[in-house]
Amino acid sequence: MTFNSIEDFIDQYESVVREWFQFKNNANLTHVEEEDFWSELLVKIVQEDLLNKYNPDHYSKASFKTWLKRVLNNLYIDMSRKIAKGNWVPIDTTDDDEHLQILEERFNVDKNIEVDLDKDMIAKYVEDIPKVRDRILVKLKTYIDGSTVLDDEEYEYLENVSELSDVKGFISKNIYNRKAGMKDKDICKLLDMKEGTINTTYQRIVRKYITEPYTIYRAKYGKN
Structure with missing residues (x-):
């Protein structure tokens, strides 16, 4: 098979x-x-x-x-x-207010590489994701203190694929300021995706466009 x-x-x-x-x-x-x-x-x-x-x-x-x-x-x-045992935490749940710690956990940066996460660098990797839908998905799941806000092109895309009449209002209401991301059920209302596929797609995009280039860069240049 x-x-x-x-x-x-x-x-x-x-x-x-x-x-x-x-x-x-x-x-x-x-x-x-x-x-x-x-x-x-x-x-x-x-x-x-x-x-x-x-x-x-x-x-x-x-x-x-x-x-x-x-x-x-x-x-x-x-x-x-x-x-x-009360130890279960859903995938899209986070209660951590530390932006860089959230980024590290979200992007699963190689723990064997000692790095100082650079929020601006991560944001640049996000902006360089080629497909609009993929870029939006990562932004909605990793919103960090305004560093991954949507641009006009992305809002226009959402207005075309979503049945919501007020996309910006919905995002503003449901985004978790100072925390990582929007819940999958809310992302479903914005993107033409099944809830069960959101995390899988997200993991694949992040690994290809963020985790791998970021760890390669840090392994080569260290903390400087």
Whole structure:
């Protein structure tokens, strides 16, 4: 089983995952939110490159669907335990007011490289993301003290793809000043994207256009 992209996996297996989840959740004492589970799964797939790790020869000839259900079960157990212990924090939740710490956590800058995060440099990387929708997504999820505000081109884009009559007003009301980002459910209302795909798409964009060039730069030039 091979997939050209995470979108291929979503198209082919989202219904399978959600059906499995609903059956599992109904039989479990600890309630897990479906969208939280879906988002965690997609992020796990991207971060651990799971779709390229499946090999039937390594799993007793198990089909991809059988192997996937093992992954789902392990993730569900892990989430249930954290929820039961009060240790669960949804992906799009943050209570940290320290701008640079938020940036570091959001962008997962290589912990092996000692860096002083440069907010202006990060903002420049964001502005250089070529696709308007991708740039908007990163800005909405990483709004830091006004450093990632939308420009006229981006507002015009949102006005064309969103059904909201007052895009600027909606963003102003729902953006989290001095904190990192807007909730996925609110981003869905602005961009033509499913809620479950937002974090996965975000992770991919950030890795390609921000994390990799930033860590390469810092590894080469250090703190100076």
